[in-house]
Amino acid sequence: MTKWIKKQRREDRRKTMRQAWEEERYTDGVKWRFLEHKGPVFAPPYEPIPGNVRFYYDGKQMKLSPEAEEVATFFAKMLDHEYTTKDIFRKNFFKDWRKEMTPEEKAKITDLSKCNFTEMSVYFKAQSEARKQMSKDEKLENERVLQEYGFCVMDNHKERIANFRIEPPGLFRGRGDHPKMGMLKRRIRPEDVIVNCSKDSKHPKPPPGTKWKEVRHDNKVTWLVSWNENIQGSIKYIMLNPSSRIKGEKDWQKYETARRLKKCVDRIRNQYREDWKSKEMRIRQRAVALYFIDKLALRAGNEKEEGETADTVGCCSLRVEHINLYPEKDGQEFVVEFDFLGKDSIRYYNKVPVEKRVYKNVQLFMENKQPEDDLFDRLNTSILNKHLQELMDGLTAKVFRTYNASITLQQQLKELTNPDENVPAKILSYNRANRAVAILCNHQRAPPKTFEKSMQTLQTKIDAKKDQLSDARRELKSAKADAKVRRDEKSKRAVEAKKKAVERIEEQLMKLEVQATDREENKQIALGTSKLNYLDPRISVAWCKKWEIPVEKIYNKTQREKFAWAIDMADDDYEF
């Protein structure tokens, strides 16, 4: 088949693809016409612990009522975690635990520090050990449940459901300094659950003897099941897997919006640079905030209810205390230093030289303010997004993160890929490009607990490989010498074989070294989030095609399922 025909076919295929996507795209917010599913899987009921596993209060054994005992087991299961040593955690837990106690228990148990959960903790550890042994039946059962509840039919497709199990009760673990850590997350019953499906579908049945809170037929939303959660008072949903049509299409749309931004980003940048000079304070603030969002890929920064969540901020909610200004620092002029906790209480720390006008503006915004005052007191995300909407249809603050992430990947890949290098080296380049994005977006992780050790094992391997290489080289040398003397076919062949061996070992060594570099550079950086949420997958697919790298080297099975649309669509010449 000629290249041209191949291309034709590819284009045809893409066309039908697009039609397939579009034929089912509805207007006016309708998300589906038919939706059928089996409802959620509830958490297994509480199983009381055996009598020989005891709880002690103030040194004396005490039998707890089932309700109080269940909550006690939640705490016992977390005993090893440092959470349980934190004041707020303990205080919240104890308050909620007491609500579950009988009056007698309540009267007796008044001090958490007098509670001894050790036997429970030991018991649960043994249980999870035991579960590991008899896992075969359990695996089969899990598979059966997955087959029964893990799929739904949406329009003409059988789709995988992302989270078909309802969250089990337990103790709430927030991230960072969360004021609600330790609170009791209550058990969800069928009576708490709203089911969403189409009228003409077979409705899911609630467990025997129970009722749903409501059965709804709302095809303007994508969720199958929802319930209210008692910690933040928010709604939780059961939705489809990222591989589903409905999610994939949305994902595609997201990158198309970011590509439209690419076309007008110069105009927008010129505009906000003009606005730095505006007579109006609110416009200046808007322009500086947008500059930070664009340049530093900061999140929008919605307001949060004080005391309800950990104290974290994004761009619009930055406070004076999060910023330091240096007219000159480390040989650079007009440096802004950012130091704040962002989403998930991940620290953002960055020193950035900015243009003089930005610097002067930030200085102005900080004048006569207390550390805890808002930096942008005339701005919030809704004002900013309204402005962005006027600049481009569908433009919001988060589009800048998507755009800058994807364009950075594309540009880094161009810069770092060396056509002469082998596959592992090219993949290292890919990971480095990915890493540049992760750094831009501040996607951090705690260094893996086994990091030092695993680096060491790898180093040992490298050393061993080096020894092996010098041995092989020595053997090659002597084989050559041998061949020079003997001048026969056999010794010539021996030289060739030794040469091959040296080459093979060199390649293996190089692979190991690349691996070590990659791992070291990745110590505190998480690549997954950007790969999954910010990088237009078509860039990666095109790169793979261009350099003949199997796409499996870049995307694992799940990721290939999620990005199936992109793998189908993108050619080697795709431009973001």
Add this chain to the structure above:
DNA sequence: CTCATCACTTAGCACCAGCCGA
């Protein structure tokens, strides 16, 4: 405009299955 509500995306971490080397 503010505020609450809702729907949906983005996020890090715990845990576990499966693989690899001893």
Add this chain to the structure above:
DNA sequence: TCGGCTGGTGCTAAGTGATGAG
């Protein structure tokens, strides 16, 4: 065959942004 390691997966918290009432 076993035990340790690691990539993948599940889990669910924590964001964004639209909408609509007051």
